[in-house]
Amino acid sequence: MPATHPSQRVAYPYFVVALLLFVLQVLVGTWLAVNYWASLPQWLVDVLPFSTARAIHTNLLVLWLLLGFMGSTYYLVPDETGRELLSPGLAYLQLVILAGTGVVGIVGFLFGWTKGKPLLELPHPLDYLIVIGALMFLFNVGMTMLKARNWTAIQGSLLGGLVFLALLYLFDLPFYRNLTIDWYYWWWVIHLWVEGAWELVAAALTAWILLKITGVNRAVVEKWLYVELGLFLFTGIAGTGHHYYWLGAPRYWLWVGGFFSALEPLPIVLMLWDAWQHVKERQIPIRNRLVFTYAIGMAIFHLVGAGFWGFAHTLPQINYYTHGSQVTAAHGHVAFFGAYVLLNLTFFYYAMPELKGISRFSERRGRITFWWMCLAMLGMGLSFSISGVLQTYIERVMGLGFMTAQAQMRFWFAVTWVLGLILLVGVILTVVDLLTLGPAPHADERA
Amino acid sequence: MSAKAAKWIFYLGTLISLLIFLGLTVDTHRQVQTLTHADQLSEQVVAGKRVWHKYNCNDCHTILGFGAYYAPDMTKVYWRRGEEGIKAMVRTPEKLTTWRKMPHFPLTEQELTDLVAFLKWTSEIDTHDWPPQDAKLRRTAQAAVAMAVSPGAALFKDKGCFGCHRMNGTGGTLGPDLTHAGGRLSRATIAKILENPRSVNPQGIMPPPSLNPDERNQIADFLAGQK
Numbered sequence: 001m002p003a004t005h006p007s008q009r010v011a012y013p014y015f016v017v018a019l020l021l022f023v024l025q026v027l028v029g030t031w032l033a034v035n036y037w038a039s040l041p042q043w044l045v046d047v048l049p050f051s052t053a054r055a056i057h058t059n060l061l062v063l064w065l066l067l068g069f070m071g072s073t074y075y076l077v078p079d080e081t082g083r084e085l086l087s088p089g090l091a092y093l094q095l096v097i098l099a100g101t102g103v104v105g106i107v108g109f110l111f112g113w114t115k116g117k118p119l120l121e122l123p124h125p126l127d128y129l130i131v132i133g134a135l136m137f138l139f140n141v142g143m144t145m146l147k148a149r150n151w152t153a154i155q156g157s158l159l160g161g162l163v164f165l166a167l168l169y170l171f172d173l174p175f176y177r178n179l180t181i182d183w184y185y186w187w188w189v190i191h192l193w194v195e196g197a198w199e200l201v202a203a204a205l206t207a208w209i210l211l212k213i214t215g216v217n218r219a220v221v222e223k224w225l226y227v228e229l230g231l232f233l234f235t236g237i238a239g240t241g242h243h244y245y246w247l248g249a250p251r252y253w254l255w256v257g258g259f260f261s262a263l264e265p266l267p268i269v270l271m272l273w274d275a276w277q278h279v280k281e282r283q284i285p286i287r288n289r290l291v292f293t294y295a296i297g298m299a300i301f302h303l304v305g306a307g308f309w310g311f312a313h314t315l316p317q318i319n320y321y322t323h324g325s326q327v328t329a330a331h332g333h334v335a336f337f338g339a340y341v342l343l344n345l346t347f348f349y350y351a352m353p354e355l356k357g358i359s360r361f362s363e364r365r366g367r368i369t370f371w372w373m374c375l376a377m378l379g380m381g382l383s384f385s386i387s388g389v390l391q392t393y394i395e396r397v398m399g400l401g402f403m404t405a406q407a408q409m410r411f412w413f414a415v416t417w418v419l420g421l422i423l424l425v426g427v428i429l430t431v432v433d434l435l436t437l438g439p440a441p442h443a444d445e446r447a
Numbered sequence: 448m449s450a451k452a453a454k455w456i457f458y459l460g461t462l463i464s465l466l467i468f469l470g471l472t473v474d475t476h477r478q479v480q481t482l483t484h485a486d487q488l489s490e491q492v493v494a495g496k497r498v499w500h501k502y503n504c505n506d507c508h509t510i511l512g513f514g515a516y517y518a519p520d521m522t523k524v525y526w527r528r529g530e531e532g533i534k535a536m537v538r539t540p541e542k543l544t545t546w547r548k549m550p551h552f553p554l555t556e557q558e559l560t561d562l563v564a565f566l567k568w569t570s571e572i573d574t575h576d577w578p579p580q581d582a583k584l585r586r587t588a589q590a591a592v593a594m595a596v597s598p599g600a601a602l603f604k605d606k607g608c609f610g611c612h613r614m615n616g617t618g619g620t621l622g623p624d625l626t627h628a629g630g631r632l633s634r635a636t637i638a639k640i641l642e643n644p645r646s647v648n649p650q651g652i653m654p655p656p657s658l659n660p661d662e663r664n665q666i667a668d669f670l671a672g673q674k
Contacts, residue, residue, distance in 0.1 A: 035517065039546035049550040050517050051506030116500025118514045177493050179569055180483045183513055184475070219450065226453035234460030238468045246577035247511045250478045254575075256471065260464070321579060324512030324520060399580040401620060402519035406547065 003354045005078035007085035010092060012355050014071025015348050017099050018064040019431045022341075025060035026424045028053055033417035037410050048110075055109045055121045061336065062119065063102045067095070068344035069201050070137055073158060075351045076208055077141055080155055081148035086140050094140070098133040101126050117182075119190060120172045127173060134166040153222040154204045154211075157229055161200025168192050180248035187243045194339070195236040195264065195306075202343050203228050203271065206295070209350055210275060213291055215284035224274045231267035235260050242314050246323055254316040261314040265307035272299040288353065290363040293370060294346040301338030301374065309334050309381065321396040326409065327388030334381035345430065353437050360440040365433045372426035379419040387412040482573040495565025498558045507549075510569065512577065518549065523581035525570035527619060529607020530563050531654040537562070542652050543621070584609070587617040599669025602662050611653070614673070622653060627673060634671035641667060 003009070034040075035050045074091055078084055085091060105122045108114070114121045122130065141162065145155050172189050176182035207225045211218060241257025276299075279292060286292060309331040313322040322328070353361040387409040394405035479485065499505065505514040510521045524533060535542075537559055540549035554562065576582040588609045603609070611622035628637065639646055641663045644653040658666065 035547075040548065042541050042548055042551075045548045046550045049503075049507070051503045051515065054506045054515050054517070055503065112503070114500075114503045116503045116505060118505050121503065121506070177496070178479065178483055178485060178488060179496060179511065179565075180479050180572060181476075182496075183511055184472075184479075186513070223448065223450045223453045226450075226457040227448070230453075230457035230460035233457075234464045237461070237464040240468065241471075243513075244475075246574045247513075248479060248483045248572040248574055249475050250471075250482070251575060252471065253475075256467065320577060323577065324509040324514075324516065326516055329516055396579045399583045403545065403547065 003075070003079075003351070003357075005084055007088045008075050008078050008351075009355060010085065010088045010095075011071040011075035011351060013092070014067050014074065014095055015352060016435065017095065018068040018071060018344065019348070019434060021060050021064035021067070021102070023424075023428055023431055025057055025064060026420070026427045028057040028060065030417060030420045030424055032057055033413060033420045036413035037417060052109050052112075055114060055118075056106050058119045059102070059105060059109075059121060063098070065336075065340050065344060067098065068347070069162075069198075069205075070094075070098075072205055072344070072347040072351065073137075073141055073162070073201075075347075075355075076158070076205065077144050077155075080152060080208065081145055081150050083144060083148040083150070086143040086147070090136055090140050094133050094136040097129060097136070101129040101133065117172070117186065120186070131166070131169065131173075134169065138162060138166055152218075153225050154208050157200050157207075157225060158204035161197045161204065164200065165193060165197035168197060183247050184244065184249065187240055191240045191243055192237070194335075195239060196233065198340065199232045199236060199267075200229060202339065203232065205343060205347055206271065206275065206298075209291070209295060209346060210278045212350065213284075213286075213288075213295070214278045214282035216278045216281055221278065224270070228267050228271055228274070231263075231270065235263040235266065239264050242316075242319070245316050245319055258314070258316050262311065264314070265303065265311055268299075268303045268307045272303050275299045287360055288349070288363060290361075290366045290370070291346065291350050293367065294342060294349050297370065297374060298338065298342035298346050301334070301342055301377075303338070304378075305331070305334030305336070305338030305381070309385075321392045322388065325388050325391045325396070326384055327392060330381050330384035330388050333384060334377065337377045345434075348434055352434055356437060358437060358439050361437045362440045365429070369426050369430040369433060373423060373430060376419050376423035376426055380416055380423065383412050383416040383419060387416070484568070484571055487568060487571075489564070489568075491561050491564045492568045493565075495561035495563070495568075498554065498562045499565055501558075502552045502554070511572070511574065518547075520578055520581075521566060521569070522572070522574060522578060523570045523585075525563070525567045526581060526585055526607070526610070528610040530567075531656060532607060532610045533563050533566060534559055535652070535654040539652075584617065590617075597665070597669050597672075599665035599667070602658075602666050603669060606656055606658065606662075606666075608656075608666075625670060625673065628670040629673045632671075634667055637670050638663060638667040 032050065032053055035053070074085060101122070105126050108123070108126070109121065113123055115123045115127070120127075142159060145151070145159060168189050171185045176185065203225055207221050210216070211221050237260075238256055239260040241253040242261040244253035244257060275295060279296065313319050313327050313331065349366065353359075390409045390412070391405045394400050394408055395402055499510075504510075504521070507515050507518040508521045509516060512520060512522070528536065536549065537552065537554055540551060543549075588604050603614075608625075609618035611619045613620065613624045614626050632640075636647060640648075640653075641656060641658060643655055644651050645655075
C-alpha cells in the first residue's frame, strides 16, 4: 500500500539529506582512525587538528539521526492521525534551516568557530537556529495531532519524546562557570537524549512499523509500548547517575547510577522479545522481507550495543578503570549503530519504497549491504574493545603513561581503520540502494 | 498483563525515577560547592575555562574522563606536569610529542596563564580518586617524599618535578631519572640547571622552573644527596 497522504512526501527529502550526511559522517570517521594509528606531519596536524574532524564526525551523526527521526515522524503522523500535516511548506523550510545550519557549522569548525563542548560544539547563534528548527517541527507535528484529535499511545510517545528532546537541548545553551556543573548538565542533553527522549521516539517508530508490517492487534502493541517506555524511563532517568561517578559529585551516585543502569538492558530485552512475538504472530503476509530483517537486526544490535556493551562497563567497580577509554568508544559506536542508525534505516526501507509507489522492491542488494554493514560494525566494536582493554590494563591498572599504552594499541587502531573503510563501502552501497530502489523483478504489483 | 497495569508501570516507573533524580540533583548542587572547592573558583579560573573551550581542547583530551580519547586526560594534568610543564607543551608541542602530535594553538601568554589556573583548580576536584593512574602517582610521590623528609624533597613534589622525572620508580619519563642525581652531578651543576636548564644542556627541553633562590638551594641540597 503506497503512501496515501500527499503530505507524507515531505519525508523524502529529509531521508535523502540524512543519508548523504551519513556517508559524510562515516567518511570523516575513517580519517579519525588514520589519526589514531599514523604519524601525521606537524603542518597537517596544525591545519586540520583531530579535534576539528572529531567535531564534524559527531555533529554529522547527531544531525543526520535527528533529520531521519524528523522525516520518519512526518511520514508517520498523517497515517497515524488520519490527517494531512498542518503545513508541508513549514516542514521544507525547517529542513533548509536545519541542514543549512549544519553545513555552516561544519565549515565553521574548520575555521575554529566552536563552542568547544564535545558533541555540542555548535556556537551561538547557530544553536539558537537549531532551537528554532526544533520549535517549527514541534509546532507542525503537535498541531497536526491536536487538530486530528485521534490520540494513540504511539502519537503520545512520539510527541512526548520530541518535546522532551527539545527541552533538554536548552540545558546546552548557558555558559557554566563550574566544570563539574557543566558536565552534570551536559549529560542531561546527551544521556537523557539517547537513553530517554530518543528511546521514546525509537519505541514509537518501532511500534508503528511493527503494526504496519505484521498487522497484529494495536491494543497488544500499545500495551507493550507502555511497559517498555515505563522501563526505559525508570532505568534511564536515574541511570544518568552512571556518568556522575567521577566528576566531583557526591558518592551516592555510585549506588544510584550502578543500580539503575544495571537494569537498563531490561527494556531492550523486552523490545526484542516483543518485536519477535509480533513478527511470529503476524496477521498479514510479508511483502518486503528486508524490512523484517532490519527490524529484528535493529532490536538485536540495540541489545548488543546499548545493552551488553553498556552493561559491561557501567558498574562503578569496572568503570573506575574503563571510564574515558577506548572501551567507551567501543560502546558508543556499537550502541549508536544498533539503536539509532539501524532504526533510521529500518524506517527508510519501509517508507522510501512506499513514497515511490513500489509495493515490493528488489532487495537482493539491500540484503547483502545489511550484513556487510552489521559485520563491519561488529568487527569495529571488537577491535575498539581490544584497544580499550589494553588501555585499561596498561594505563589505568599498571599506571604507565598514556602514550605508552597508545603505542601498544596502535595495531588495533589500524585494524579499526580497515574495518571502518569496509563499513564506509557498505554504507555507500546501502545509501545507493535506498536512493535507487526498484520493483522486484517478479513482483505482482497489485498483490 | 492488562492494559491498565501496563499504564501504571509507565506512570509509576517514570515518576519514581524522576523524583529520585531531581531530588538528588538538588542535593548534588549543594555538595558540589565543597567537592569542587567552589570558593576558589576565581574569575581567572573561569577565564581559563573559556580558553579551554575556545581552542576545542576537549575534542582531543578528556577532562573528568569526558571528551575525546585521542590525548591524555587533563583532570590531574597539573599534578603530572605542573605549571611550566603545561606551558611548555602548549608553546612547543613539536618538541614534546612523538608519533602522535599536538597542534600549535595561538594562545596568548595571558590565555596560557588562565588555562593553567583552570587546570590547577580542576586538579583539586574530589573525583573519588579517579583517574587511577594519577591517584597512584600522587600516593607514591607522597610516599617517596615521606621516605626522605626534607624541605627540598617536599618542594620537588610540590613544584611538579615528578611530572617529568622519576625517583625510585615514581614519576614521569620525559626527563632523566633522578634517583641517583647526586652521584652523577655536582651540587653546583644541579643548582645551575635549576636556575637555567639551557646553561648546562643547550638542547634540553626542560623549562626553567619558577623557584626563588631559597627554594633552589633546598632542592639542590636534596638532589645532591641522592647518590
